[in-house]
Amino acid sequence: MIDASELSCRYNERAYSNNLSFHITAHLNILGANGSGKSMLARTLCGLLPYSGSLTLNRQELATLTPRTIAQTISYIPAKLELFDRYTTVEEFALLGRYPYKEPYAAYSRYDRDAVQETLTALGLDRLKKRRVTQLSSGQQQLLLIAQALIQSTKIMVFDEPTANLDPYNTLKFATLFQQLQRNHTTVLITHDLALVQHLQGSVLFLHDHTATFYTQTEEFFDNDNLNYRYRVAFHPDTKALLYE
Secondary structure, eight states: OOOEEEEEEEEETEEEEEEEEEEEESSSEEEEESSHHHHHHHHHHHTTOOEEEEEETTTTEGGGGGGHHHHTEEEOOSOOOOSTTTOOOHHHHHHGGGGGGSSSTTTHHHHHHHHHHHHHHHHHHHGGSBBGGGGHHHHHHHHHHHHHHHHHSSEEEEESSSSTOOOHHHHHHHHHHHHHHTTSSSEEOOOOOHHHHHOOOOOEEEETEEEEEEESSSHTTTTHHHHHHSSSSBBTTTTOOOOOO
């Protein structure tokens, strides 16, 4: 569970989102225009950026927790996989999900390696485990990021625009997998895909002008007048599709 009260996210001493108040107990969709601070908020929730105000993780102030405790509780899945070592294999990258659980300089355990094998097999990546991560397609890399987060075994998972580089087939595949994750995880999804948000349901946090509006249910957000106002464009009243006329 995540609770924020008068939260301000900061980067290089500059506040991008001010006085945000919301709570997450099941699934939260974070929406907003480009540059509104969605990814910054996601990184803040995961303890990767400083903040002011209050941000509690399972009733404990995030700033008081160790990086190890945070990594065992919440995982961050970025929009794009980035590597500093182009020789890293799929198996090696997935195994990093178990890093928060081992002692420094200790080898990974048999349990760690079994968790990797099981997860890669479940996601159809087992046949690629010896391949370099840089040799994967964007869709396969996205699945690998999800695999690492599952192996990290956190109760809370934050996804930052996971379908941005996926075709319709893989977007549907992700949506199906995401719904399965929702059964056992608290999930946060940052996206511009309104159809995906409608499909997944949950609450909505809309970022705008360095502030935010919280909607308890997606139906509140998808009111047509609200959509037109928030995005400053026209949407079809029934399908909620963008009108290009």
